[in-house]
Amino acid sequence: MIEIKILEENDYQLIQVRGDVDASSSIELDNALKKASESAHKILVDLEGLQYISSAGLGVFISYLEDLKAKNIKMVLFGMQPKVLEVFQILGLQKLITIADNKDESLSLLNE
Amino acid sequence: MLSDKLKIRLSFFLGLLSWLLFLFFDLYLLFIETYHLKVNLSAALPQIFLTLFIISCFFYFRFQISKADSVNFMDLLWRVFITGLITTIGSLAIRLFFSIFSNSNITQNPMTINFFYHILIGLVVVFMVSTFVVWKRLILYQKSKNLIQLWSFFEYFLLGSLVFDLFGNKMMSVNFNVALVFLSGFSLILSFNLKWIAYLNFKQKWKSILFILLSGVYVYHFLLTLDNFSSTGLLSLDLLNRVFVVSLFIFIIFYSVVTILVTLFNLPTSSVFEKKLQEAMDFQKLSHTNRGGTTIKETAELLLESSMSAVFADAAWLQIKDEKPLLIAHGMNELTVQDIEEKIRVEYTRDVVKYRAPEEINTSKVISTVNHPDFKSVMVLPIFVKGTQIGVLALLQEVGDAFNREMVDIIVTFVNQASISIENTKLINEAIENERYKEQLSIAKNVQKSLLPTVLKSNDCFEIMAYSVAADEVGGDYYDIIESEKGIFSLIIADVSGKGTSAAFNMAQMKGIFHSLAIQKEGVRAFITKANKALSECLEKSSFITASLFKINTQDKTICHTRAGHCPAIFHSAKENKTSYLESEGLGLGILRNSEFNQYVEEKTITYEAGDLLLLYTDGIIEAKNPEGKQYGAKGLEISLLRHIDKSLSKIKDGLIDDLQTFLDGEKLDDDYTLTVVKFHK
Numbered sequence: 081m082i083e084i085k086i087l088e089e090n091d092y093q094l095i096q097v098r099g100d101v102d103a104s105s106s107i108e109l110d111n112a113l114k115k116a117s118e119s120a121h122k123i124l125v126d127l128e129g130l131q132y133i134s135s136a137g138l139g140v141f142i143s144y145l146e147d148l149k150a151k152n153i154k155m156v157l158f159g160m161q162p163k164v165l166e167v168f169q170i171l172g173l174q175k176l177i178t179i180a181d182n183k184d185e186s187l188s189l190l191n192e
Numbered sequence: 193m194l195s196d197k198l199k200i201r202l203s204f205f206l207g208l209l210s211w212l213l214f215l216f217f218d219l220y221l222l223f224i225e226t227y228h229l230k231v232n233l234s235a236a237l238p239q240i241f242l243t244l245f246i247i248s249c250f251f252y253f254r255f256q257i258s259k260a261d262s263v264n265f266m267d268l269l270w271r272v273f274i275t276g277l278i279t280t281i282g283s284l285a286i287r288l289f290f291s292i293f294s295n296s297n298i299t300q301n302p303m304t305i306n307f308f309y310h311i312l313i314g315l316v317v318v319f320m321v322s323t324f325v326v327w328k329r330l331i332l333y334q335k336s337k338n339l340i341q342l343w344s345f346f347e348y349f350l351l352g353s354l355v356f357d358l359f360g361n362k363m364m365s366v367n368f369n370v371a372l373v374f375l376s377g378f379s380l381i382l383s384f385n386l387k388w389i390a391y392l393n394f395k396q397k398w399k400s401i402l403f404i405l406l407s408g409v410y411v412y413h414f415l416l417t418l419d420n421f422s423s424t425g426l427l428s429l430d431l432l433n434r435v436f437v438v439s440l441f442i443f444i445i446f447y448s449v450v451t452i453l454v455t456l457f458n459l460p461t462s463s464v465f466e467k468k469l470q471e472a473m474d475f476q477k478l479s480h481t482n483r484g485g486t487t488i489k490e491t492a493e494l495l496l497e498s499s500m501s502a503v504f505a506d507a508a509w510l511q512i513k514d515e516k517p518l519l520i521a522h523g524m525n526e527l528t529v530q531d532i533e534e535k536i537r538v539e540y541t542r543d544v545v546k547y548r549a550p551e552e553i554n555t556s557k558v559i560s561t562v563n564h565p566d567f568k569s570v571m572v573l574p575i576f577v578k579g580t581q582i583g584v585l586a587l588l589q590e591v592g593d594a595f596n597r598e599m600v601d602i603i604v605t606f607v608n609q610a611s612i613s614i615e616n617t618k619l620i621n622e623a624i625e626n627e628r629y630k631e632q633l634s635i636a637k638n639v640q641k642s643l644l645p646t647v648l649k650s651n652d653c654f655e656i657m658a659y660s661v662a663a664d665e666v667g668g669d670y671y672d673i674i675e676s677e678k679g680i681f682s683l684i685i686a687d688v689s690g691k692g693t694s695a696a697f698n699m700a701q702m703k704g705i706f707h708s709l710a711i712q713k714e715g716v717r718a719f720i721t722k723a724n725k726a727l728s729e730c731l732e733k734s735s736f737i738t739a740s741l742f743k744i745n746t747q748d749k750t751i752c753h754t755r756a757g758h759c760p761a762i763f764h765s766a767k768e769n770k771t772s773y774l775e776s777e778g779l780g781l782g783i784l785r786n787s788e789f790n791q792y793v794e795e796k797t798i799t800y801e802a803g804d805l806l807l808l809y810t811d812g813i814i815e816a817k818n819p820e821g822k823q824y825g826a827k828g829l830e831i832s833l834l835r836h837i838d839k840s841l842s843k844i845k846d847g848l849i850d851d852l853q854t855f856l857d858g859e860k861l862d863d864d865y866t867l868t869v870v871k872f873h874k
Contacts (some may be wrong), residue, residue: 139736140734143782170759172780
């Protein structure tokens with residue numbers, strides 16, 4: 081099960097992801113990121129409600145890295161639960177994606 | 193036994209011979225009589241040969257007509273017509289001869305008269321017997337046991353009449369009349385067996401009436417000619433004095449008259465019969481589609497056409513809302529379909545076109561009137577497959593109240609048949625699709641299996657064992673070991689993102705890269721950067737591979753390792769009885785597809801001692817969840833390892849798997865998982 085919301089806030093778009101991201105639900109995550117990257121210059125991804133992310137879900141984030149860089153779009157992920165964060169870290173993604181603890185921190189990172 | 197062909201020939205020659213002998217002896221007797229010659233010749237001889245001729249004729253036609261196996265009524269009647277035509281032309285020729293020489297002595301000569309009369313006898317017998325055999329065939333169509341018995345009696349009596357005729361009874365004598373009345377009664381009873389007429393269509397009925405009427409003309413003509421000869425009083429043998437011949441005439445005439453009358457009366461109803469027959473055939477065609485091999489569209493078209501012709505609809509449409517939506521309209525266009533859908537008046541029929549029909553078809557409510565300039569009546573039926581309405585069949589008529597309950601019943605049967613057929617087609621298609629998918633998976637699975645090493649290389653310094661299970665039939669976990677140089681081993685464990693066929697193919701690429709790079713003398717860091725470069729070219733954008741690479745140097749007792757986004761391996765030191773994670777910086781392969789990747793690769797070297805153990809695993813194990821949703825975690829694996837650490841390597845491996853299974857408590861893993869354990873001996 082996955083639940084994704086896109087909210088327009090100030091000068092950024094907030095994507096809220098809840099539930100599990102597996103091979104089939106990763107398509108929805110992909111759509112959300114695609115939509116956000118087309119309109120916004122700053123993207124905030126709220127992963128507080130994310131319980132599990134599979135390699136397919138990670139692949140979605142990875143596939144946008146170059147794209148966002150080329151378009152000069154800033155993206156910050158925040159609120160990950162420890163076990164989710166561990167998955168990101170094992171893969172080394174914390175070196176490529178800005179990851180913050182909470183929304184405030186991520187907003188300040190976004191506006192750097 | 194004699195072949196049919198031989199029987200026909202034999203009876204033909206026998207008939208011809210009998211007739212010639214009959215002709216010869218009869219004329220010879222006449223000759224003797226005229227000139228009062230004293231020759232002792234029995235007067236019965238011509239009689240016997242005539243009887244023989246008749247019997248041969250009967251057999252000839254019986255063999256010939258029953259040879260045509262399938263009963264084609266029109267062919268049979270055509271045969272009667274043609275035989276009659278030929279024989280009549282023959283008799284006309286005789287009449288012509290007599291009218292040309294009417295003033296000559298020749299035509300007054302008994303010899304001449306009898307000679308021609310004998311030819312006429314031959315012609316009449318041929319026509320009568322052939323017609324008799326055909327009538328027999330028609331009467332016995334769809335025969336019952338009683339009918340066969342009755343017919344056999346009739347034939348025996350006819351045979352009896354042949355014998356009776358040998359005694360030379362004159363026409364109108366008492367015996368003659370009794371026999372005649374008896375046989376005529378029989379003929380009349382038999383004449384009412386006319387089942388075959390029902391199977392003729394309208395056109396064929398008209399044709400048969402025509403053929404039989406013309407045959408009647410032949411009969412009349414023969415009778416007239418025979419009577420003409422008879423009236424000369426010069427005949428040595430008069431055919432009209434024979435009960436057999438006269439009863440045959442009566443039988444043929446009776447049956448012809450009854451046939452013509454019954455056919456005439458059947459003419460108005462033949463269209464109904466034809467329609468019923470058509471319905472039955474359509475139904476059969478629809479049932480035939482059940483056996484598969486037909487597409488849903490073909491079935492739909494067949495249903496539409498059959499239904500239209502069954503109720504004389506002016507227009508119709510059939511819609512199927514399926515994976516492949518379908519709308520077939522006959523006699524109308526799609527716009528009219530929409531128009532009429534909106535104008536249907538009865539609530540039930542409106543529900544049907546909106547795909548809201550209850551599963552139980554309400555046959556009393558499927559007919560509706562419609563307020564449309566072109567059409568006034570409509571019949572709408574839902575098409576159900578497995579309890580869901582998948583389609584609509586609508587039939588239209590230009591006049592109001594054109595459909596009745598009987599028509600509805602027919603269409604309901606058609607629709608039910610078609611539903612079964614569509615359902616079967618769908619089931620077959622699903623089965624084929626499923627089969628194809630399974631086949632692909634099994635191919636991929638075989639590929640994947642063949643990629644994993646069957647034998648793991650080692651030397652006497654260490655022992656290695658691996659265990660791998662693929663979830664979802666095809667996995668993306670890979671492990672391998674090769675001896676790069678003497679005493680130096682390259683060991684890899686990798687996990688390809690995603691599952692299924694594409695993961696297996698990416699794994700194949702990983703194997704290729706490992707085998708080509710691991711034999712080079714470079715370090716693990718160079719390996720990982722080169723592998724990333726190679727994979728960057730071929731992996732899809734969202735795919736990546738995590739891997740850990742180890743170079744085990746059994747001479748120096750060192751392990752040089754690097755990690756590309758893979759879960760850190762667990763190392764157990766025997767001396768300290770302590771486990772540690774072989775952590776290092778690193779990014780998954782294919783995540784960063786340029787030289788920036790290289791800055792994240794870190795290479796570390798540790799030393800090992802005898803008794804130490806190295807445990808490699810994939811995230812399938814640490815992410816494994818028990819029924820309560822708790823993850824096994826690296827911790828769970830670590831605890832399990834410590835529990836079995838003193839055992840032999842194979843026992844350790846089994847213990848690790850058993851502990852994981854106990855934790856899972858029957859829960860199925862939805863990811864592949866792989867374990868590789870290395871135990872150092874010296």
